[in-house]
Amino acid sequence: MAVGEPAGVRWDPGQYLRYADERGRPFADLVARIAADDPRFVVDLGCGPGTLTATLCDRWPRAHVEGIDSSPEMIARAQRLTKPGRLTFTLGDVRDWKPDRPVDVLVTNATLQWVPGHLELLPRWVDVLAPGGWLALQVPGNFDSPSHQILSTLAAEEPWASYLDGKVRQRAHAPGPETYLAVLARAGCVVDAWETTYLHVLQGEDPVFEWIKGTGARPVLQALPEDVRPAFEREYKARLRQAYPRQEFGTVLPFRRVFAVAQRRAR
Incomplete structure (x- = not known):
């Protein structure tokens, strides 16, 4: 995550890793x-705190694995x-990344949603793959x-809208699997694309807030003045509790994910 993220956002590796098991399943x-x-050369673009990147060394024991991220806080943790x-x-930054040699496997996990126009990057990345690369x-x-709709609605309400106007310019966004399939197929790849909705069962107080606090809500929360943020968080938590009621076994967070795995055709 965090490659190409909204300017000025400071990511918190500890908060992000609070639900490390659930976040690691899609990877x-x-x-x-x-x-x-x-x-022999594997790259993880948007490696975050590096814990998932490190697992690629176990998957491919003879590969050199390189993780890249634009967040100083994340890279400091990963190192x-x-x-x-x-x-x-x-x-x-993913937008400026150029490898010094052909890449055998390129992975980017929960990152591209922060990069406007990222579909234009994909053909460039296919070009840096070795023949038969992934x-x-x-x-x-x-x-x-x-969780996202409540955040947008609340951010547009006063008194918070006055503080946020013009400060949170970028919203995370990504298309569906059919779009990635088409773009990568046209770039000369054989593509497997799909989507999955995970049902995460979270424990603790206000777990959905704690989840999104480390990712999608962070730019909004960070843009609010410190003396204003607590009231916003209290209201956001209250609305999230209504949308995601706690049950006897925990709080269920449905989470849709979009995947694409492409292999460059050998020449």
Whole structure:
């Protein structure tokens, strides 16, 4: 995540990792569909805190794995996992990224929704793949869910709208699997695209708020003055509790994800 994110947003690795198991499931499902046998150069664009990137070293023991993210906070956390010659992390932006050699596997997980016009990047990324190389992406597809709709509605209400006007310019967005399939197929790939809705059962007080606080709501919350933010959070929590009622076994958060795994045709 965080490559190409809204300018000025400071990401919190600890908050993001609060639901590490649930956030890691789509990554594991994505990587499981990559049929690369013995890649030597693997790149994770938008690696976040690096914990999922590190699992790629286990999947492909002879590969050099490089994680790239534009958040200094995320990269600082990820660099604790560095393994010289095997696993490295670099501060960088997806829009400017250019590898110094052909890439065997390129993974980007829960990142592209922050990058306007990111469909234009995909053919460029296919071009940097080695013949027979793989590009795998996953993006959230839940932007019309109650958690996001409530956030947008609340941000447009006073007194908060006056503080937020012009400060939160970018909204996360991504198309459906059929769009990724078409773009990657036209770029010369064999493509497998699909979507999945996970039903995460979250525990604790206001768990949906704690989830989105680390991702989609962060730009809005961070844009509010510190003396105004608590009232906004209280109201947001109250509306989320109505939309996602707590049950005896926990709070269910439905979360749609969009996937595409593409293999460049060998020449």
